[in-house]
Amino acid sequence: MRLRLWLALAALALATLVVGGASWATLRQTSTRLDRLHDQSLARVDDALTLSRKATAVAARAPFLLTIESPFRLQVEAGISKTLLADIRRHLDGQNALFDKLLTEMGGSIDELTTLSLHRIELTDRILRLNAVLAIEERRFAALAREKQKPLGQREQWLTMQRISAVLLGAGRSENLIGIGEFHRNYRALIVELEEDEKPLIQSQLLKLQEIASGRDGLFELRRAEIGRRIRAEAAMNRIRHSTEVINNHAAEITATAQANIITERERTISAIAFASGIIVIAVVLSILMAVMAAAFVSGHVTANLRAISDAMMRLAVGDRSIRLPRGEHAGDEIGKLFHAFRAFRANTLRPGQVEPAASAEKRVIRKSV
Numbered sequence: 323m324r325l326r327l328w329l330a331l332a333a334l335a336l337a338t339l340v341v342g343g344a345s346w347a348t349l350r351q352t353s354t355r356l357d358r359l360h361d362q363s364l365a366r367v368d369d370a371l372t373l374s375r376k377a378t379a380v381a382a383r384a385p386f387l388l389t390i391e392s393p394f395r396l397q398v399e400a401g402i403s404k405t406l407l408a409d410i411r412r413h414l415d416g417q418n419a420l421f422d423k424l425l426t427e428m429g430g431s432i433d434e435l436t437t438l439s440l441h442r443i444e445l446t447d448r449i450l451r452l453n454a455v456l457a458i459e460e461r462r463f464a465a466l467a468r469e470k471q472k473p474l475g476q477r478e479q480w481l482t483m484q485r486i487s488a489v490l491l492g493a494g495r496s497e498n499l500i501g502i503g504e505f506h507r508n509y510r511a512l513i514v515e516l517e518e519d520e521k522p523l524i525q526s527q528l529l530k531l532q533e534i535a536s537g538r539d540g541l542f543e544l545r546r547a548e549i550g551r552r553i554r555a556e557a558a559m560n561r562i563r564h565s566t567e568v569i570n571n572h573a574a575e576i577t578a579t580a581q582a583n584i585i586t587e588r589e590r591t592i593s594a595i596a597f598a599s600g601i602i603v604i605a606v607v608l609s610i611l612m613a614v615m616a617a618a619f620v621s622g623h624v625t626a627n628l629r630a631i632s633d634a635m636m637r638l639a640v641g642d643r644s645i646r647l648p649r650g651e652h653a654g655d656e657i658g659k660l661f662h663a664f665r666a667f668r669a670n671t672l673r674p675g676q677v678e679p680a681a682s683a684e685k686r687v688i689r690k691s692v
Contacts, residue, residue, distance in 0.1 A: 351594055367580045369413070370573035373421055376410045380428060381566035384559040387435055388552075393443055400436040404429065420572065424565045431558040431565070438555040445548040452534055452541050453494040459531070460487035479516065479524050483531070486512045490535055493542060499549055506542050509535060627657045 383403050390396040407429050411422070463484035467477050486509060493505035516528055535541050637645045645668075 364580065367577050370576040372413060373410055374570045374573040376406055377428070377566045377569045380406050381563050384435065384562045387439055388555055388559055390439065391443060393440055396436060396439055396443070400432060403432050421569060424569055428562050428565045431561045435555050435558040438551045438558065442548055442551040442555065445544055445551065449494050449541065449544050449548060453491060456487050456491050456494065456534065460484055460491060463487055482512055482516055483527055486531055490531065490541055493545055496545065499546060502542060502545050502549070631660050
């Protein structure tokens with residue numbers, strides 16, 4: 323019986339160890355997966371989002387660089403943008419080749435945008451100076467055309483000069499190359515109208531307007547160059563935006579991948595926990611069954627047989643010599659030894675003159691058995 327009880331206790335201890343081991347292994351595996359998820363996926367997401375946020379800040383400053391009219395302030399703002407890019411590069415530390423390439427392209431676009439904006443500011447300043455001169459001339463020509471004491475033909479020529487000045491002012495304020503081309507065509511038509519005039523005064527004034535309008539440093543070429551640089555600067559700004567968009571899309575892909583990894587790890591963790599829970603349930607059920615079996619064994623085998631022996635001894639003590647216990651059961655265990663001792667005690671009790679010695683011997687046997 324002792325062996326059986328020890329086996330039952332060992333089985334219960336084993337079930338407890340299995341439950342504890344399964345729980346520990348599941349929690350350990352879950353902790354390892356979460357650590358790996360944090361170190362890999364979440365760290366990459368954080369880097370990508372940080373880069374996306376800073377790259378967006380650089381792209382948001384690009385239109386501002388395009389509108390600044392002060393060279394000093396333009397260089398200051400461009401320096402801030404380059405500092406942001408350098409900070410992003412230090413943060414990445416060469417971890418992503420794609421981002422490193424995009425940052426290099428953004429840096430080149432910022433340099434180009436800054437250079438073109440500086441040239442545009444210089445050209446704009448020169449155009450504004452010419453426009454100021456043309457505005458003065460246009461008002462003067464208009465005043466001369468209104469002088470009634472002058473001959474009608476001369477007044478018409480001054481009016482044409484005033485129209486040429488107005489056309490040049492329009493070209494200086496035009497916002498696109500098509501408009502400049504239209505103003506240039508009108509300018510040439512008006513020049514042809516005055517080319518045959520031989521009056522020195524008109525010719526000298528016409529030459530002055532032609533010097534303002536024509537040549538590499540003329541109003542039309544300056545305005546075309548200014549618009550061309552602005553277009554190129556806008557193209558550089560668009561490249562910055564494109565690089566930022568690529569970075570944002572890549573950051574979104576990293577975030578989506580991390581989300582998928584989180585879902586996968588969650589499913590694996592749920593499966594592992596479900597498996598461990600199944601093991602725990604099985605171990606608990608087995609433990610309960612073993613406990614019930616042990617309790618049934620103690621109550622059904624040990625207690626019942628001890629009660630049977632006790633009842634037989636009581637009946638034998640009151641003189642009931644017909645009481646008997648079954649033979650052949652519980653051989654070799656403690657209950658079997660008690661049955662054998664009872665039968666020996668009963669046999670000795672039934673022999674005359676041997677009751678006391680037999681009783682003493684039986685008591686010794688019972689003490690040893692117990």
